[in-house]
Amino acid sequence: MSSLIDRPNAPESEQPKAGTPISTGSEWTFELIQKYDEEIAKCAAEFGLDTYPNQVEVITAEQMMDAYSSVGMPVGYHHWSFGKQFLQTSKGYQRGQMGLAYEIVINSNPCIAYLMEENTLPMQALVIAHASYGHNSFFKGNYLFRTWTDASAIIDYLVFARNYVAECEERHGVDAVEEILDSCHALMNYGVDRYKRPAPISAAEEALRQKEREEYQQRRINDLWRTIPKLEEDDDPVKRKPRYPEEPQENLLYFIEKNAPLLETWQRELVRIVRKLAQYFYPQRQTQVMNEGWATFWHYTLLHRMYEKGLVTDGFMLEFLQSHTAVVYQPPFNSPWYSGINPYTLGFSIFTDLRRICENPTAEDREWFPDIAGKDWLETVHFAMRNFKDESFIQQFLSPKVMRDLKLFAIENDDQEDHYTVTAIHDDPGYRTLREKLARPYNLSYREPNIQVWNVNVRGDRSLTLRHIPVDRVPLGKETDEVLKHAHRLWGFDVHLESVDEGKVVEEHHCPPRGAEEE
Amino acid sequence: MGMTHIVDRRLNGKNKSAVNRERFLRRYRHHIKKAVSEAVQKRSITDIERGEKVSIPARDIQEPIFHHGPGGRREVVHPGNQEWVAGDTIPKPPGGGGKGQGQGQASPDGEGMDEFAFQITQEEFLEFLFDDLELPNLARKKLKDTEAFSYVRAGFTSQGVPAKLDVVRSLRGAHARRLGLGGARKKKIKDLEKQLEALKGAPDDLDPAFSHEDQIKVLEEEIARLKANVKRIPFIDEIDLRYRQHQKQPKPATSAVMFCLMDVSGSMTQMHKDIAKRFFILLYLFLKKNYKKIDVVFIRHHTSAKEVDEEEFFYSRETGGTIVSSALKLMHRIIEARYSPAEWNIYAAQASDGDNWNDDSPVCSKLLANSILPLVQYYSYIEITPQDHQMLWYEYEKILEQFPQSFAMQQIADPGDIYPVFRQLFERKAA
Numbered sequence: 015m016s017s018l019i020d021r022p023n024a025p026e027s028e029q030p031k032a033g034t035p036i037s038t039g040s041e042w043t044f045e046l047i048q049k050y051d052e053e054i055a056k057c058a059a060e061f062g063l064d065t066y067p068n069q070v071e072v073i074t075a076e077q078m079m080d081a082y083s084s085v086g087m088p089v090g091y092h093h094w095s096f097g098k099q100f101l102q103t104s105k106g107y108q109r110g111q112m113g114l115a116y117e118i119v120i121n122s123n124p125c126i127a128y129l130m131e132e133n134t135l136p137m138q139a140l141v142i143a144h145a146s147y148g149h150n151s152f153f154k155g156n157y158l159f160r161t162w163t164d165a166s167a168i169i170d171y172l173v174f175a176r177n178y179v180a181e182c183e184e185r186h187g188v189d190a191v192e193e194i195l196d197s198c199h200a201l202m203n204y205g206v207d208r209y210k211r212p213a214p215i216s217a218a219e220e221a222l223r224q225k226e227r228e229e230y231q232q233r234r235i236n237d238l239w240r241t242i243p244k245l246e247e248d249d250d251p252v253k254r255k256p257r258y259p260e261e262p263q264e265n266l267l268y269f270i271e272k273n274a275p276l277l278e279t280w281q282r283e284l285v286r287i288v289r290k291l292a293q294y295f296y297p298q299r300q301t302q303v304m305n306e307g308w309a310t311f312w313h314y315t316l317l318h319r320m321y322e323k324g325l326v327t328d329g330f331m332l333e334f335l336q337s338h339t340a341v342v343y344q345p346p347f348n349s350p351w352y353s354g355i356n357p358y359t360l361g362f363s364i365f366t367d368l369r370r371i372c373e374n375p376t377a378e379d380r381e382w383f384p385d386i387a388g389k390d391w392l393e394t395v396h397f398a399m400r401n402f403k404d405e406s407f408i409q410q411f412l413s414p415k416v417m418r419d420l421k422l423f424a425i426e427n428d429d430q431e432d433h434y435t436v437t438a439i440h441d442d443p444g445y446r447t448l449r450e451k452l453a454r455p456y457n458l459s460y461r462e463p464n465i466q467v468w469n470v471n472v473r474g475d476r477s478l479t480l481r482h483i484p485v486d487r488v489p490l491g492k493e494t495d496e497v498l499k500h501a502h503r504l505w506g507f508d509v510h511l512e513s514v515d516e517g518k519v520v521e522e523h524h525c526p527p528r529g530a531e532e533e
Numbered sequence: 534m535g536m537t538h539i540v541d542r543r544l545n546g547k548n549k550s551a552v553n554r555e556r557f558l559r560r561y562r563h564h565i566k567k568a569v570s571e572a573v574q575k576r577s578i579t580d581i582e583r584g585e586k587v588s589i590p591a592r593d594i595q596e597p598i599f600h601h602g603p604g605g606r607r608e609v610v611h612p613g614n615q616e617w618v619a620g621d622t623i624p625k626p627p628g629g630g631g632k633g634q635g636q637g638q639a640s641p642d643g644e645g646m647d648e649f650a651f652q653i654t655q656e657e658f659l660e661f662l663f664d665d666l667e668l669p670n671l672a673r674k675k676l677k678d679t680e681a682f683s684y685v686r687a688g689f690t691s692q693g694v695p696a697k698l699d700v701v702r703s704l705r706g707a708h709a710r711r712l713g714l715g716g717a718r719k720k721k722i723k724d725l726e727k728q729l730e731a732l733k734g735a736p737d738d739l740d741p742a743f744s745h746e747d748q749i750k751v752l753e754e755e756i757a758r759l760k761a762n763v764k765r766i767p768f769i770d771e772i773d774l775r776y777r778q779h780q781k782q783p784k785p786a787t788s789a790v791m792f793c794l795m796d797v798s799g800s801m802t803q804m805h806k807d808i809a810k811r812f813f814i815l816l817y818l819f820l821k822k823n824y825k826k827i828d829v830v831f832i833r834h835h836t837s838a839k840e841v842d843e844e845e846f847f848y849s850r851e852t853g854g855t856i857v858s859s860a861l862k863l864m865h866r867i868i869e870a871r872y873s874p875a876e877w878n879i880y881a882a883q884a885s886d887g888d889n890w891n892d893d894s895p896v897c898s899k900l901l902a903n904s905i906l907p908l909v910q911y912y913s914y915i916e917i918t919p920q921d922h923q924m925l926w927y928e929y930e931k932i933l934e935q936f937p938q939s940f941a942m943q944q945i946a947d948p949g950d951i952y953p954v955f956r957q958l959f960e961r962k963a964a
Contacts, residue, residue, distance in 0.1 A: 044539060044541065047539055048537075048539055051537045051539070052537075055537065067536070067537070067538075068537040068538070069537070069538045069539075069540060070537055070538065070539045070540065071539075071540045071541075071542045072539070072540070072541050072542060072543060073542045073543060073545075074543050076548075077542065077543070077545070077549070079550070080548075080549040080550045081549075083550050083553070084549070084550070084553075092552045092553055092556060093553060093556065094553065094556040094557040094559070094560045095553075095557075095596055096550065096553040096556075097550065097552075097553035097554040097555065097556050097557030097558070098557050098594060098649070100550040100553055100554055100557075101554065101557065101651040102649075102651075105650070105651060105652075124538065131543055146537065188556075188559075192556075192560070196596070199596055200596065200597055200598055202598075203598060203599070204599070344612050344613075345613075346611075346612055346613020346615075347611035347612060347613045347614075348613065348615075349613070352611075352613075355610070355611075355612060420612040420613075421612055421613050421614040421615075422610050422611070422612055422614065423610070423611060423614035423617055424608050424609070424610045424611075425608065425609060425610075425611060425623075426606065426607070426608045427606070427607050427608075427609070428605075428606040428607075429603075429604045429605060429606070430606075431625075432624065432625055433622040433623055433624045433625055434622065434623045434624075434625060435620070435621070435622050435623075436617045436618065436619055436620065436621040436622070436623070437608060437619060438619050439614055439617060439618055439619055440614065441618070441619075443619065444619055448610060451608050451609075451610050452610040454608075455609070462599060462600065462601075463599050463600065463601055465599055484605065485605075486605050486606040486607060487604065487605035487606055488601045488602070488604060488605030488606070488607060489601070489602045489603075489604050489605060490599065490600075490601065490602055491599070491600040491601055491602040492602060493595065493597035493598065493599075493600065494599060494602075496595075496597035497597045497598060497599050500597070
C-alpha cells in the first residue's frame, strides 16, 4: 500500500519552490477556501484539467444527510424511499459510520460540490481538489457522460420532474402517484437503451412536448390495440405473425411507456420521468472505478503539487495523507471489513500505475503496454479517462504490477461442485484471465440479470412476456416475483417471465401467480 | 474555466427530507402504530413522553429489483491472496454460502440486516399513540355553546363613549378634513394675493377710468371673504371623532380539568393502582394534546374521600372498607367551588376493583345521574378485576344506558388491557 502515498514527480520536474503557505491553522474561512480554490485551479490548469465552472456550497451535517438521501439529486420529487434513505443515513451518521463528504458532487453545469462545515481546512482542500477538479473534469471529459447526460439541463429537468410529480399528487392523490413511482423504481435499472444514443434531457423541451405527447400517445396506443383484436381463424402459434415487438427490447420502462394498454397519460409521464433519471444515472453506474479513481488520483496529485510549490504545510500534508490513505485502503478478502474491491483503490492504483508506466517503464510494461510505455503520462491518463468505462478501462489498463500489489486472485464457485477453485492468481499465466474476470462484473448486463421484453400477446389476453437469458446458470433472485407485481401494475395485464437457457425454459415466474390447477 | 462560486448554504433549510420522512412514516403507519402501542404497555409511566425506536422487518420495506439469486457458476476476483496458486481447491463449508460469493450483504457492525430500525420523535410518538382517538363530546364545547367571551379590538367606529375616543385617529381625521375643505380656498387666496401685489406694485394710471383702485378693492374683498371662510372651518368637528371598537368574541374553553378517582381500600393492591395509574396517564397525555391548560384533581377514597396530591394518590396505603359515593360527593363539591362547567371541560376517570358497600351503589348511580354527569364531558369508569362483577358494576350499567354519550365503562384484567381499553373508550366515533 505504501506505493500509493509516494510523492509523484512535479510535471516539469522543477525544483520545489519555497513559497509561503496559504495558511497554517486547520480552521477554515470563506476567504481561505477561496484562496485554496484559486491555487488548486492553477495547479489543475498546469495539468490540463478541463472542467465546468465550479460552485462550491458549504453545508451543515444535517444538510449533507439530506443530500445523501436524495441520491445526489439536488432537487428531487417526493417519495417515501428517500425518507427511508434519510432515516438510514441519519442513523449511520449518529453512530459515526458515515463516510466522507466528498462523495457528493453533482454532474451539472456549473458543477456543484458540497463541503461540510465540520471539515478542517485540509479536508476542504481535499474535497475541492477531488470533486471540483477531479470529478468535474471527468463529467466533462468522459464519453459516457458526454453521450448520455446534458450537464447544463439536469437541474432544470429535476425541477420540472418535481413539479410534475407534485401536480400529479394534487390531482390524483399521493397514493396513486406513489404506486406508479414504486413500480417504476423497481424497473429503473431496465429504463435505459444501452446501445442507442439517447436524446439529452431538457426541461424546457419536456414541458413543451408534454402536451403534444399527451394527445399523440393516447392515439398511438389506441391504434396499436385497435388493429389487433381480430382473431384470425388460423391461430396456430407457429404460423403466427412475428412477435410484438419483433426484436427483444431491453428498455422495459420505455416499452411500457409506449405500449402499456391501460396507463393514463400522467402515469406514462411518470414512467418517462423515472426513465430519464435512470438515463442520468446510467453513466455513473458504469464508471464508478474510473470516476473515483480519477478524482482520487487528482486530489492526490494536485495537493502534492501545492506542497511542492510550498503553498501548504507539512502538517496539512500529514492530515491530508491520513484521509487519503483511509480512502484507498483495500481490506484483504479475509478481513472483517472486506466488502468487495474498493473502487477508489482500484481506480487510483490503475491511474497511478499508468503514470508510472509512462515515466518509468519496466521491461514488463513495454511488453504489456507497448503503446504507452515511456509516452507522455498526462496525455495517456486523459486518453484513458475520456474513452473508456469501467469494464473496458480495467480490460485495457490493469497492469500486472497492480494485480501483484493488490494480490488479486480469482475464485470459482460452482453450485455443482463441493469446493471452490482458485482459477487464476497474480502470476504470469494468470494475469490475462484475472484481468478479464475482474473486468467482467463491471459490465452492467453481467452484473444485473439480462431481462428483455420478448412478446406481447396482442391477439389474446394482452399478456406481456419477459425473457431472462441466464449466464453461467445463475438464476434469478428471490425478489423476482415482487418485481413482477410492479411490472404487472404498470402493464395492467398478466406478466410472464421465463428464463431461457440454451433454448430451454429453466425458470418461470407469473404475475398473477399461476395456480397449480391451471397447469 | 470560470471562477468558482463559493456559496454559504448553511442557513438554508435543513429539513429538505422532512416531506420524504413524513411519506415514509405515512406508508408504514401500521408498523409504527403497533410498535407504539407495544411500547406504551412496556414503558414505565414516567418516561411515556419520549420518542421510540421502531423496527420494521426489512423485507417489508424492501424496494425489490431484479437481481441474481444464489447458484450457477460464478467467478469473483478478490484481493489479498496469501498462499493459493491457480488450481487450488478449497472445500465449501457445510451449508453452502461462505465468502466465495462476495456479494453478501454483511452489515458493517455485525448487526443483522433483517430489521430496519429508526427513531421517531416524542411528538410523532404521541401522534401515533392517539391516532384515531377522538375526544368524547368535544362538540359540546364548540363555539356556539360556550358561555365565556372575550373582547377583541375590531377597528374604529364613529360612535362611542368618550372613554374609547382615539385622539390620534380623530385628529388625523380632522387634519384631513381641514386640508380637504380649506386647501382649494387657501390656494385661491395665495393666487389672489399675488395678483394684488402685482397690481399694487405697478405704477398707477393717472386716468381714474383706468385706475387699479377698483380692482384692488375687489381683490381685497374677495381675499377677506375667502379668509373668513377658511377661518370658519372648525379645527375639530363631530364627524372627525373616532372611537375604538371592541367586539365580543366567544372564547373557546381551552382548559380542562381531569378528576382522577381511585379506590384505595385494602382490596386494591399496588398492581391495581399501577394499572389505574397508567390509565390516568394516558388520559392526561390525551387531554394535554387537546387543551392548553389542564388541571388534575386527585381524589382517593375508602370509606371517606380526600383530595390529595399525586404522590399520595398513588403511593400511600390505606385499609378499610369502601364507600364510593364519598368520592363522588367530594368531586361534585370541588366542581361547584372551583370548576364552573361554563369555563372548564370536565373529565373524570374512576378506577376501582369493583368493591363497594352494597347499600352505597344505588346512591352512587343517583349521584352520577343527577348531579355529576350533567356537568362533565365524559366520565369513564374502569374496573380492574379479573373476577365477577359486583353491585357497583350493575348499577353503572344502568347509567350507561341513560348516558351513552358521556359515560363509558370497561373492565381491565391485566396491564396488557389498558391501551386497548383506553382506545375503546375514546375511539373516534363516526359523526
